[in-house]
Amino acid sequence: xxxxxxxxxxxxxxxxxxxxxxxxxxxxxxxxxxxxxxxxxxxxxxxxxxxxxxxxxxxxxxxxxxxxxxxxxxxxxxxxxxxxxxxxxxxxxxxxxxxxxxxxxxxxxxxxxxxxxxxxxxxxxxxxxxxxxxxxxxxxxxxxxxxxxxxxxxxxxxxxxxxxxxxxxxxxxxxxxxxxxxxxxxxxxxxxxxxxxxxxxxxxxxxxxxxxxxxxxxxxxxxxxxxxxxxxxxxxxxxxxxxxxxxxxxxxxxxxxxxxxxxxxxxxxxxxxxxxxxxxxxxxxxxxxxxxxxxxxxxxxxxxxxxxxxxxxxx
Ligand SMILES: Nc1ncnc2c1ncn2[C@@H]1O[C@H](COP(=O)(O)OP(=O)(O)OP(=O)(O)O)[C@@H](O)[C@H]1O
Numbered sequence: 001x002x003x004x005x006x007x008x009x010x011x012x013x014x015x016x017x018x019x020x021x022x023x024x025x026x027x028x029x030x031x032x033x034x035x036x037x038x039x040x041x042x043x044x045x046x047x048x049x050x051x052x053x054x055x056x057x058x059x060x061x062x063x064x065x066x067x068x069x070x071x072x073x074x075x076x077x078x079x080x081x082x083x084x085x086x087x088x089x090x091x092x093x094x095x096x097x098x099x100x101x102x103x104x105x106x107x108x109x110x111x112x113x114x115x116x117x118x119x120x121x122x123x124x125x126x127x128x129x130x131x132x133x134x135x136x137x138x139x140x141x142x143x144x145x146x147x148x149x150x151x152x153x154x155x156x157x158x159x160x161x162x163x164x165x166x167x168x169x170x171x172x173x174x175x176x177x178x179x180x181x182x183x184x185x186x187x188x189x190x191x192x193x194x195x196x197x198x199x200x201x202x203x204x205x206x207x208x209x210x211x212x213x214x215x216x217x218x219x220x221x222x223x224x225x226x227x228x229x230x231x232x233x234x235x236x237x238x239x240x241x242x243x244x245x246x247x248x249x250x251x252x253x254x255x256x257x258x259x260x261x262x263x264x265x266x267x268x269x270x271x272x273x274x275x276x277x278x279x280x281x282x283x284x285x286x287x288x289x290x291x292x293x294x295x296x297x298x299x300x301x302x303x304x305x306x307x308x309x310x311x312x313x314x315x
Pocket of ligand 1: 034035041043061062063064065066067068069070216
């Protein structure tokens, strides 16, 4: 692996460093699987993760490694089988508006307009505000995601990228302490994805909200995050060492493409992921290999057809 900064608890501390901000969410020795008996799948094993106040953390991993399972636990939609999962020292035991989540498949209400979808959440969360304040708040987030021209449209009248913008605005408008982005751009075409990456970056740089992004795109993780944690291939996936993204902010995607630091980090994270997946495949192959079966050395008594054989008969 290249000489790239590996941060976090994985490394022994050398020299004097500024103390890391406190953990807003912490996971200790968390394990999670599904099913029972022979169909039981152990998805995540001994997950230790601190999501620090104000940081943008990206978890990258291959499809099926357990990324969504991890987010669902953080959101309080799934419970760990063992280990501890806390936010500000309190166990996470269910969903909360303090943890806003944006999924890959935007779940907008089809009968409501852009404004209606966002207002619904704002009106519920900020019931104690005046109607005018709530309205102004909704408009601010519609503008933030560039949908002012489409406020009256319903989801079926929007492109995939626009729908995901509504989804993002709706979650941001609830002012959660933590933003959980579960592959929010995976379903979009490359161009829209790229535009939205820049928008998320811009919004995050204004708000500096604690954010955890789940993605399978290493470039996206480097562009957005302060730290990248690889999720090793499953089953029994664990987290790898964190890679610090020491690229100046504000970041610019075009400029980053020429940055040797960007390219070095991309290689390091990609090589790490590929190596752990290969190791996991080798281990699975070895585990499934059976001792060779000895077949009896049989010879037919005769190669002649039986006398009553009917050749070329229709079947
Ligand atoms: N509710 C469930 N019941 C049973 N198995 C599940 C459940 N949810 C996920 N799994 C299994 O757990 C494993 C990890 O799934 P998960 O969705 O967390 O992975 P992922 O990394 O997010 O995948 P992808 O990138 O394809 O979305 C998969 O084998 C999946 O089939």
